[in-house]
Amino acid sequence: GNSVTQMEGPVTLSEEAFLTINCTYTATGYPSLFWYVQYPGEGLQLLLKATKADDKGSNKGFEATYRKETTSFHLEKGSVQVSDSAVYFCALSDQGDYKLSFGAGTTVTVRA
Amino acid sequence: EAGVAQSPRYKIIEKRQSVAFWCNPISGHATLYWYQQILGQGPKLLIQFQNNGVVDDSQLPKDRFSAERLKGVDSTLKIQPAKLEDSAVYLCASSWGLANDEQFFGPGTRLTVL
Numbered sequence: 001g002n003s004v005t006q007m008e009g010p011v012t013l014s015e016e017a018f019l020t021i022n023c024t025y026t027a028t029g030y031p032s033l034f035w036y037v038q039y040p041g042e043g044l045q046l047l048l049k050a051t052k053a054d055d056k057g058s059n060k061g062f063e064a065t066y067r068k069e070t071t072s073f074h075l076e077k078g079s080v081q082v083s084d085s086a087v088y089f090c091a092l093s094d095q096g097d098y099k100l101s102f103g104a105g106t107t108v109t110v111r112a
Numbered sequence: 113e114a115g116v117a118q119s120p121r122y123k124i125i126e127k128r129q130s131v132a133f134w135c136n137p138i139s140g141h142a143t144l145y146w147y148q149q150i151l152g153q154g155p156k157l158l159i160q161f162q163n164n165g166v167v168d169d170s171q172l173p174k175d176r177f178s179a180e181r182l183k184g185v186d187s188t189l190k191i192q193p194a195k196l197e198d199s200a201v202y203l204c205a206s207s208w209g210l211a212n213d214e215q216f217f218g219p220g221t222r223l224t225v226l
Contacts, residue, residue, distance in 0.1 A: 004154070036217075043116070044155070044203065044217040089154050099145075099168060100215065102154030 002027045006090045006103035013080055013110050021075040021106045023064075023090035031092040033057075033066050033073040034100070038087045047075075047088070080110045114138065116218035118204050124224045130192040133221045137185070137206030143167075145215060146179055146189050147203040155203055161187065162209075194225045 007022040025031065035047040035057070048057030053068035064075045073090060090103040117136040125131050137144050143162050147155035158177065160168040164184040172179070176195070181187040191198055201220040207213040 043219045044205075046214050049214075091154070099157050099160060100155075102156070104152065104154050 002031065002092055002094050002101045004090050004092055004101055004103035006088075007106055008104075010107040010109060013108070015082060015110055015112055016079045017110075019075075019077045019080045019084070019108065021088055021090075021108070023073045023075065023103060025071050025073065025090075025092050027071075027092055027094050029095045031094045033064070034091040034093065035062070035064055035073070035075050036089040036091060036102075038089070038105075040086070044089070080108075082110050082112050084108065085110045116204055116206055116216055118202075118218040118221055120221055121219065122222050122224075124226065125194055126226050127196055128193040130190065131194055131223060132188055132190045133202050133204075133223075135187045135189070135204030135218060137187075137204070138216055140208070141206035141216075142184075142209055143207045143213070144181055144187050145205040145207075146187070147205065149201040149203055149220070151200070158189070191223075194223075196225050199223055199225045 003026045005024050032051040034049045036044045037047045038044050048059040050057040050066035053066055056065045062077045064073050087105045087107050089105045091100045093100050119134050145160050146158045148158050149155040158172045159179045161181045164181050177191055179189045201222050203220045204218045205215040207215045
């Protein structure tokens with residue numbers, strides 16, 4: 001079956017620090033990969049996605065590259081801000097059923 | 113554009129009671145999803161509708177959970193009777209279609225079963 005494993009949190013950083021959240025996946029087919037973010041008090045929203053190997057998704061200074069050889073989709077941001085404090089979820093959607101399988105989420109807190 | 117609406121936002125019940133949650137998707141979205149998110153875990157899909165038909169309900173505990181989307185627009189998820197382990201946030205999401213379209217999530221309903 002499909003599954004997503006992401007780095008456990010919580011993660012606490014200072015402003016302008018570099019952020020990496022690791023995500024690896026197992027899929028029976030050829031999935032699309034996503035990062036969703038949940039800001040405090042808000043609903044889940046799509047941060048970025050990639051649909052094929054070597055694609056790079058990017059948004060709001062965040063990037064993630066679809067690595068088929070390592071089955072990974074790590075999220076990175078070069079300089080975080082306090083407003084990036086949120087819970088980040090890695091997810092996949094396999095061809096054919098399109099339902100999302102989520103990781104457990106990583107809580108990120110950025111201090112000023 | 114209005115987002116996905118859910119109500120109520122919070123619900124506290126005792127075990128063995130019944131509860132219902134309502135979701136109104138974004139206008140024009142054909143696909144509607146219900147997820148269960150237990151504290152500390154990622155959302156888990158319970159049921160997926162395409163218009164008013166069920167696409168996938170393989171992870172819905174059908175002995176106590178039911179869902180409907182009679183007119184292909186809004187949807188209701190019911191739990192009867194509730195158990196302690198049903199305490200979770202219930203998320204509704206919608207998308208234009210099935211093929212990897214972005215899913216838009218509502219704010220969720222936080223259920224506490226005592």
